[in-house]
Amino acid sequence: xxxxxxxxxxxxxxxxxxxxxxxxxxxxxxxxxxxxxxxxxxxxxxxxxxxxxxxxxxxxxxxxxxxxxxxxxxxxxxxxxxxxxxxxxxxxxxxxxxxxxxxxxxxxxxxxxxxxxxxxxxxxxxxxxxxxxxxxxxxxxxxxxxxxxx
Numbered sequence: 001x002x003x004x005x006x007x008x009x010x011x012x013x014x015x016x017x018x019x020x021x022x023x024x025x026x027x028x029x030x031x032x033x034x035x036x037x038x039x040x041x042x043x044x045x046x047x048x049x050x051x052x053x054x055x056x057x058x059x060x061x062x063x064x065x066x067x068x069x070x071x072x073x074x075x076x077x078x079x080x081x082x083x084x085x086x087x088x089x090x091x092x093x094x095x096x097x098x099x100x101x102x103x104x105x106x107x108x109x110x111x112x113x114x115x116x117x118x119x120x121x122x123x124x125x126x127x128x129x130x131x132x133x134x135x136x137x138x139x140x141x142x143x144x145x146x147x148x149x150x
Contacts, residue, residue: 008051011038017057017147019122020044024052027135030120032057032109032147057107057122059149065106067123067144073099073130086144088114097139102127106146110134113142122147 011020013035022028031044041049065084071077080093090096091114098110103125112118121134131139 007049008041009049010040011044011051012036013038017059017149018054019057020051020054022046022048022050022052026053026055028052030122030135032120032122055122057124057147059147065108065146065148066104067106067108068102068104069093069098069141069144070100070102071095071097075100075102075129082144085146087116089141089143090114096142098141099131099139100127100129101134106148109145109147110136110141111143111145112138112140116143116145118142 008020011033013033015035017032017034019026020031020033029047031046033044038044041047067082069080069082071080077099086092089098096114101123103123105125107125108123109116110121110123112120121136123134128134
């Protein structure tokens with residue numbers, strides 16, 4: 001799904017899950033919206049009413065989530081694997097910098113800060129040789145969460 005809007009004052013998601021973006025072509029700040037009503041931009045944690053593109057996120061059911069994280073670009077350095085949510089990357093892997101990753105299954109959210117806070121990035125199945133490919137401004141990843149059907 002692709003839509004271009006100048007501004008958006010409210011959103012109603014009738015079914016499914018979507019990532020909305022502040023800039024066209026899936027760029028800029030990202031915000032996850034699920035089934036429900038969002039009466040204003042603050043309700044989807046936005047800082048303004050700018051929504052310029054959106055993408056539907058297919059739901060994955062069962063235990064099919066897996067992501068391999070790498071401490072260097074192009075899959076270099078130590079590899080760390082996740083199949084569950086991780087609220088604090090530093091506690092689990094002694095680093096909070098993820099330079100590349102391979103998503104084996106499921107859709108994931110990378111957050112810049114621990115406990116699922118800060119800027120978020122949608123990570124879909126595929127290979128990302130560097131953090132800029134998922135829209136990151138730096139390699140800092142504080143927490144990671146699976147996108148699952150609630």
